[in-house]
Amino acid sequence: MFESMNESIAAFGVVPVVVLEDAENAVPLAKALVEAGLPVAEVTFRTAAAEESIRRMSEAYPDMCVGAGTVLTIDQVDRAVGAGAKFIVSPGCDPEIIDYCISKNIPVYPGTVTPSDIIQAVKRGLTVVKFFPAEQYGGVATIKALTAAFTTIKIMPTGGISTKNIKDYLSYNKIIACGGSWMVKGDMIKAGEFDKIREMTKEAVAMVKEIRG
Secondary structure (H helix, E strand, O other), X not given: OHHHHHHHHXXXXXXXXXXXXXXXXXXXXXXXXXXXXXXXXXXXXXXXXHHHHHHHHHHHOOOOEEEEEOOOOHHHHHHHHHHOOOOEEOOOOOHHHHHHHXXXXXXXXXXXXXXXXXXXXXXXXXOEEEEOOOHXXXXXXXXXXXXXXXXXXXXXXEOOOOOOOHHHHHOOOXXXXXXXXXXXXXXXXXXXXXXXXXXXXXXXHXXXXXXHO
């Protein structure tokens, strides 16, 4: 299951990182992403609407790859998966969350920034980790240094990635995909600008295709 999810995320190349304040916006957002050719979203557990948003997106688009981000507790793992989340992303490397997800066969992507973080993932058999916040911790240069030491690991960087620098990231073969919010910004969602989101997402899909061929 982990490998299948890794392959899906690699095929997407970019994962929209979404903050939803109102679950009413969940299905229109999912529709925009699916129509743009990017049927994936990491819905962050930063708001009270996250759980219900995941549920609505998953029910409306069962084939969409909806995951939960900013997961800090096992209770949030259970709530997210119960709502339909297909993968879990954490901002840090919490062994308790990793072990719990592995025991339940739930794909999990822990946040890492140091060799010590990555070791925790490697010793548990993970082959993909999040690198967060990417730009603040040195971006591609740091990722190259880390993967030189950890040859079995691939990276999903998130934080500070946009159209301006995504080529730098996706051009490196150890980066499986990039997390980004530039095409799903909160103010656009609140304003109901789903046509704009769809067009910006289409541009992101085209960029991934151009970079990766």
